[in-house]
Every structure is written in C-alpha cells, then in structure tokens.
Amino acid sequence: MPSYETIAFRAQDCDGCMKCVTACAQAKSGADDPAQSRIQILGAAGKWELALCRQCGDPKCVSNCPSAALAKDAETGVVAWDADRCVDCLLCTVGCAYAGITRDARVGHVSKCDLCDGDPACVKACDRGALTLNTAARIHRRAAEREDLFAPGLAACQGCNSELLIRHTLRHVGPNTVVATPPGCIPGMGTVGYNGRTGTKVPVFHPLLTNTASMLTGIKRYYKRVGRDDVQVLALAGDGGTSDAGFQSLSGAAERDEPMLYICVDNEGYMNTGMQASSATTYGSWTSTTPVGERLQGKSTEAKNLPVVMMTHNCSYVATAATAFLEDFYEKLDKAIEVSKTGMAYLHVFAPCPTGWRFGSDRTTDVCRLAVETNFFALWDYTPDAGLTFTRPTGRPRPVREYLAGIGKYRHLSEGQVAHIQATVERKIAHLRRFERTGA
Amino acid sequence: MPHTRYLVVGASHAGLEAVTAIRHWDAEGSLTVLSREAHRPYSPTILPYVVSGRSRPERVALKDAAWFEARKVDLRCGEEVVSIDTAGAVARTASGTEWRYERLLLATGAAPAVPPVPGLADVRFHVLRTLDDALALRDAGAGATTAVVLGAGLVGLHAAEVLAKAGARVAVVERQAHALPGYLDAPAAGIVEAAFRDRGIALMTGRTVSSVQSRDGRPVSVTLDDGGTLPADLLLVGTGVRPATGFLEGSGIAVGQGILVDDTMRTNIADVWAAGDVAQARAFFGAAPIVNGILPDAVEQGRIAGMAMAGDPALKPYIGGLPINTFPFFGRHAVSVGIAGEDDPSVEIHRRLDARAGLYSRLSLKDGRLIGVCTVGMPIDAGVMWQLISRRVDLAPVKQDFVVAPLDTGRALMSRLWR
Numbered sequence A: 001m002p003s004y005e006t007i008a009f010r011a012q013d014c015d016g017c018m019k020c021v022t023a024c025a026q027a028k029s030g031a032d033d034p035a036q037s038r039i040q041i042l043g044a045a046g047k048w049e050l051a052l053c054r055q056c057g058d059p060k061c062v063s064n065c066p067s068a069a070l071a072k073d074a075e076t077g078v079v080a081w082d083a084d085r086c087v088d089c090l091l092c093t094v095g096c097a098y099a100g101i102t103r104d105a106r107v108g109h110v111s112k113c114d115l116c117d118g119d120p121a122c123v124k125a126c127d128r129g130a131l132t133l134n135t136a137a138r139i140h141r142r143a144a145e146r147e148d149l150f151a152p153g154l155a156a157c158q159g160c161n162s163e164l165l166i167r168h169t170l171r172h173v174g175p176n177t178v179v180a181t182p183p184g185c186i187p188g189m190g191t192v193g194y195n196g197r198t199g200t201k202v203p204v205f206h207p208l209l210t211n212t213a214s215m216l217t218g219i220k221r222y223y224k225r226v227g228r229d230d231v232q233v234l235a236l237a238g239d240g241g242t243s244d245a246g247f248q249s250l251s252g253a254a255e256r257d258e259p260m261l262y263i264c265v266d267n268e269g270y271m272n273t274g275m276q277a278s279s280a281t282t283y284g285s286w287t288s289t290t291p292v293g294e295r296l297q298g299k300s301t302e303a304k305n306l307p308v309v310m311m312t313h314n315c316s317y318v319a320t321a322a323t324a325f326l327e328d329f330y331e332k333l334d335k336a337i338e339v340s341k342t343g344m345a346y347l348h349v350f351a352p353c354p355t356g357w358r359f360g361s362d363r364t365t366d367v368c369r370l371a372v373e374t375n376f377f378a379l380w381d382y383t384p385d386a387g388l389t390f391t392r393p394t395g396r397p398r399p400v401r402e403y404l405a406g407i408g409k410y411r412h413l414s415e416g417q418v419a420h421i422q423a424t425v426e427r428k429i430a431h432l433r434r435f436e437r438t439g440a
Numbered sequence B: 001m002p003h004t005r006y007l008v009v010g011a012s013h014a015g016l017e018a019v020t021a022i023r024h025w026d027a028e029g030s031l032t033v034l035s036r037e038a039h040r041p042y043s044p045t046i047l048p049y050v051v052s053g054r055s056r057p058e059r060v061a062l063k064d065a066a067w068f069e070a071r072k073v074d075l076r077c078g079e080e081v082v083s084i085d086t087a088g089a090v091a092r093t094a095s096g097t098e099w100r101y102e103r104l105l106l107a108t109g110a111a112p113a114v115p116p117v118p119g120l121a122d123v124r125f126h127v128l129r130t131l132d133d134a135l136a137l138r139d140a141g142a143g144a145t146t147a148v149v150l151g152a153g154l155v156g157l158h159a160a161e162v163l164a165k166a167g168a169r170v171a172v173v174e175r176q177a178h179a180l181p182g183y184l185d186a187p188a189a190g191i192v193e194a195a196f197r198d199r200g201i202a203l204m205t206g207r208t209v210s211s212v213q214s215r216d217g218r219p220v221s222v223t224l225d226d227g228g229t230l231p232a233d234l235l236l237v238g239t240g241v242r243p244a245t246g247f248l249e250g251s252g253i254a255v256g257q258g259i260l261v262d263d264t265m266r267t268n269i270a271d272v273w274a275a276g277d278v279a280q281a282r283a284f285f286g287a288a289p290i291v292n293g294i295l296p297d298a299v300e301q302g303r304i305a306g307m308a309m310a311g312d313p314a315l316k317p318y319i320g321g322l323p324i325n326t327f328p329f330f331g332r333h334a335v336s337v338g339i340a341g342e343d344d345p346s347v348e349i350h351r352r353l354d355a356r357a358g359l360y361s362r363l364s365l366k367d368g369r370l371i372g373v374c375t376v377g378m379p380i381d382a383g384v385m386w387q388l389i390s391r392r393v394d395l396a397p398v399k400q401d402f403v404v405a406p407l408d409t410g411r412a413l414m415s416r417l418w419r
C-alpha cells in the first residue's frame, strides 16, 4: 500500500490567526467567508483545535456513502468526492469523527478538503508552522526505495531500535562509504560480520574503543590524497565508545573539525557486555556496576552531557535525535551528511534498551517519545552560525515521572530521586535555551 | 463441490465492509460473495434517487469489477442462497450449486414487510427495496396522477416526495402519531410534516388502512379506518422491513426478530456470522437486542464480522446499536442521533424551536453525558455527536458551551480527544 501525505496540526504552535481558514475559503470558493472554508480552527486562545478531513486510510465516510460518490484515491490518498454521484443524504457525515466532511448550505451539498492537488493553501498560509503537509510517509518511502546496505539477519535484541537506525542511516549515506563500528552492540549484532564475511555491503571495520575518530581521520585523509575526496567516512558508535574510552580521539577530531559523520547511538551504558554503567548512564539508573542496595540507589552522578560537550567543541554540526521522530532524524541526517563533506558532523541518537533497561520490547518507540515529551531527551540541532534550534517543542513538557515509570532500571527511585531528576531536566533545558538563536 | 474459506451472502453495505475487513487481515484466503441480485452491488438507500432520476441506475454500483479483482474476491451475481447445512458447512443456491465454506457471513439484509390489509394481496402494489423495485416505481410514477403511500418512515416519505415532484397527488398513511417514528421526536417530525403538507402531500398520521379496492388487478382506492377513502392509481407499501431469514429454516441458526449475534457478530453456530439489517445485536441503550436497520450500523457490524472471521486481533467488540439517521427532505435535513429520553426524569433536555423558520434542535443529556441530539435545518456533525454519545464523553466541564454551541464545542472536544 502506498503512503500518502496529509496535513498535520500542531496545536501548540497555533495562535488562532485564522489565515488558514481565509486561505481555504479563498482557494475553494473565492470568498473570505470563513464558513466556506474546509478547514476550521476552533476553541480559544492557548487551546486551538482543528476540524479537517484526515484523509483516513480506512475512511468511514466512503463506507457510509450509498451513491459511490466518495472514494479514496489510490494514487494520491485523497478521499475524493464526486459531485455528480452525490445525492446530498449526509450519511458520510455520520461516519466522520473529525467534522472533516460537512454540508455547505450555500452550495447545497457536502464539501471536504482535497489537499489542493498536493499543495494546500492552508499550509502555505500558516506562518507559525502549526500546519504542515506531513511528508513523513513520503520520506519513509524514499528511504525504503534506497538500497539497504546491511545484510539481512542482523541479530539485535528484540525491540532494539539500533538496527532500524543504522539501516536507515546507511540508506541515506549511500554506498560510497567506509563505516567504523567500535566495540558495542552494533558490531555485536553482526555488522562487522561472521566467518570472514561482513554484515554490510560497504567496507566496514572494527576499531578499538579508543581510536574510532582518529582512524576515520586517517582514512578520510588518505582518500583525499588519492583524489577520492567523495568517500564518506561514518562512525556508528555506542555511548561507551564515544564518551568514555573513545573520547580523547573524538575530541581531537572535533577540535580539528575533521570531515566525518560521527553517530553516537546512546543506550546509556555498556549494554552488550552485561549492563555496566558508562559516563552516559543517567543519574539513578540501575546497572550492574551501579546497583541498588542498602547504600547505593543506582548511579549517584549525572550523565556526561555529551551532545552539549560536542556543541562546545569546534564541530560544524551537532544534533540530537530519537527514533520516535524519524522525520526529524532524517532531516538532521541529511544536513549532517552535507556538512560532513567539509567538517565534522556529530549526531547523538537516543536508543532505549529493552534488555538492559528492562522494559517491554514493544515499548521502545513509546519510551523514545516519552523521553522527548518530558524534555528528558530534548531534540535540537546546532551550527556555530545559527546557534541552537529546538526541533520539537519544549514549552509544555509532561512530568518526567511518566517517562521513568515504565522503565525497570528506575523502578527503585525514591520520590526524592524523581524530584531530583525533574529538577535536572529543567536545569538542562534552561541551560540549552542559552544557546538558542535569539532574534531574526 | 466448490470450496471457499470465506463465504459472504449478500453484497451490500454489511457484506462489502466485511470483505474489506477480511482482506485487511487475510490477503489470500479464498473469498466468495454470493448475491441474489443480477445487478452489480448497490445500496438500497440510493433507490429513491433512482426513482427521481437523480441517480442513473448504471452509475449506482458501490464497487466496480476492478475492486473485486484487486481483492481476489469471487463475486457471483444472481446466486440466491436457499438453504444452509451448518453441520456440513454447505450453502446451497437456487441454481443448485453447493458451496462448502469454512466461515460464513449472512449479510442478506431485510425485505419489505407487507401488512395483512384486505384486498392488498389482489392488487399490483409497489415496494422499494431493490433496484428492480425502483425502476418499476419510476416507470409507474411517471403515469400516476394519484398515489397512496403506506407508512411515513424513511422509505415512504422519500418516495412520497419523489412522486409528488413527478406530478402525482400523494397521500401518506401512517399508523403512528407522527412521521418518521423512532427516528425523530415530535417537534422535529412536525417540521417535516409541515414541509410535506406545504407541498400538497396529505399526511394522515394516526390512521390505518382497512382495505384496498381494485379494478382489473389495479388499485383504485384505499379505505381508511375512519371510513375515509383515497383515490390511488399507484400504491406503495413502505410499512417497514423484516430481516431476510427465510432460507435459514432448519439450519439451526438462532433467529429472533433477526439472526441473533454476539458482540463479534457471531451466531449460535461457531463458524457462522451475521451482520447488517438481517442481524439482531446488542443495543447501546436498553437491555434487549435490536435490529437497528440502518446503513452506518450495517457498515459497523460488517467490519466487526469480517475482522472476527479473519481472526484480526485488532477487533474491538460491538458497543451496541445506536439510532442515527439523516433525513433529507425538499433540500433540507433532519438529523437524529441517539435517543430523546423524554420519559426519563433524570434526562436534561435543551430544546430550541422556530417552527415558522423550520429550525429545531434538541440536546438530551444524562449524568453530564450526551445521549441524544436531534436537529432540523441546522448544521450538526452527526459523526461527532455519535462519538460523544458512544464514548460517553463527560461534558460536565464544557456543558454551558456545549448547550449554546454544540457544533463548535463538539468539534473542539473531538479534535482534542484524537490527539
């Protein structure tokens, strides 16, 4: 089944200006009358809501139509309405929970959003970014059309998002690449290979924990010297290999702004060797080296804030990402690939570990989402010129308790520890805000 | 003997929705649809528009051949099932074919219920349930100068409007106290009735027909219980429908008013399901199961039955049939969702009526939750109201806003619920 574009609404970004409503009325009926708009914004300041056709995948309006006047277009995904067949019975409106198809009394029949042939007037009129043509599906499809440069049958734990992450990364980075995977889960799941065969369709190697960034530096410089500057070098490293033993060489490469793409897949510890703590392990986490007992209640120190550390090096680009927000990740990945032709791009990607953190393997995406929505793991990107930009709103976070609640490694937390984590989250966000671009 | 994993009997809303649902989960299992109709699948609801000429009969098919082909569905038109052997899992058709099934869906809908009026059996009268009925009524309506319609339900009133527009003098006889009983409350029905009377249609509510007189097998006049007579060179019976269960005799499938089903539309026989106008299922309000007999519910039940038959784990059990209807008349609309609750003192009823302008709205709330809405001539989102009622959304925090502006408040509530 093809995937389609739809109009997405971010209530928190809507200021009720009604420009979308006017634009739709203009586009569809040549009038300014808001009643003739197919998009309606309702409610009151601070809590605007939307009535609009969602172009459902399994549209009830279509099922309810006795005259075959409605059909979902297999090509565009638009639920299309045929004036000639419509008998004005309104049974379609019975099926719609969104008020996305309603009767326009002036014209004497129902009307609904048709996505303006793929270029919606309302989206163009929205200057706050509250309405977007959600191209997530198209981007996923684009990713799927590219060659998967990993071999089938990698053996990550059930529910691990790293496999998804590295497959999609390499699809974007492309075949003209040399990959480094220092010790960690990613080589552990078979990417460097077994029995003399690699798990990738591009050259891959296994540096030491300590020297990933310096080895990539050398490889890139060698290729440059032989006239093949187009070869991309890529690190797929864990947080241990990045923020502990690997940090010295990483710091050097960042200081020199070496052209490379370095991706840190952060599962907050050494999860493939028995769940030991790393410097990226968060405060309060149970690990096998920060146990819960009479004295110790999980890790007693804060995690090293590596993305911020990298931001204050000399990198050309630094960003954070979480796989619950793949579109956001793709955007950053594309920027990073571009930047890494001339300088260092560092991506820090959140990788909750069902095995080591102890949560259900079906919950990884939920855990990612909650981490972002509680500001526990904020999404942003940074360039030295533009400063820091949050790519998901941080203004109205959920309490961090909601994130911690479902994760086994935090099960023992006392109220005081939860309050401590909440305060840390708030302090870290306030700190990040100081790097935000101000003014235009 | 042909064998099929899924056998669906009846190719209308319930049957087709089941096909869609089965294919969502099982893309390959052999699927056969048997339809008594020679025509491609169509909706009975479209028929008044075929009679009026607004819909061309060759353009009413709900799905084209490509739709069935793409879903690998073997649609057999003109195949009427005449008996079911549930022990052997075999359905026999009028043409003598025996189909062995693994899972059977009965979506045979309903057929007109004709009242035992003296003289009626001897005349040629019309009903409106099939496309052939509609074509016959269209042709007869073109020549008729006087028409009598029995029943002021959806079928009777739709047809009365069409016949009047075609030039006939029309009278409608309804046994109940007002038009569209069971769908509309009295004030809403009053507006509808006034619109019909304004166009010269005689609406005789609270009356029954005691006999029909004929000449040469053609109706000529109708006598009412009060002794009055009505001239009639066309007679349409629209006094309700009865689930089409005749062929189930001796099958062991339990039938009450309709085929009795559980919340997954399964009958008392493990591999047999039923959905739509033929089924009698849980009611949303009230304890006794009902034959809801409306299109949106046929769709809902068809989807549930299809999911259950295919074993789709996403299946959520049926929440019970809720009355819901939209009634277009002379370019206006009456919409009713849920119940009025007039006989329940704990129900809070908010009414606004402007009889002259033909505008009406009623909201019924119980314990801070919506249980029914009825409007005439005012915009309302029936689907949003259906959601608010069926999800039992607590309206207490927004009650004032909702009573004043149900449209906007309902939309905002649903938008928030969905995010």
Ligand SMILES: Cc1cc2nc3c(=O)[nH]c(=O)nc-3n(C[C@H](O)[C@H](O)[C@H](O)COP(=O)(O)OP(=O)(O)OC[C@H]3O[C@@H](n4cnc5c(N)ncnc54)[C@H](O)[C@@H]3O)c2cc1C
Pocket (backbone or CB within 6 Å): A089, A091, B009, B010, B011, B012, B013, B014, B015, B034, B035, B036, B037, B043, B044, B045, B046, B047, B048, B079, B080, B081, B082, B107, B108, B109, B110, B128, B129, B154, B155, B158, B244, B247, B275, B276, B277, B278, B293, B294, B295, B296, B298, B324, B325, B326, B327
């Ligand atoms: C004139 C008219 C107006 C209506 N207006 C409305 C309205 O405004 N709103 C509303 O909600 N509902 C309305 N309805 C009701 C609505 O059409 C039905 O609720 C809906 O069609 C039910 O769908 P179904 O699939 O259960 O049954 P049906 O649509 O009745 O389909 C059953 C199918 O099964 C076939 N069949 C029956 N027996 C056999 C057999 N033994 N073998 C093979 N095939 C068989 C029939 O030929 C038929 O095609 C109206 C109905 C009519 C007649």
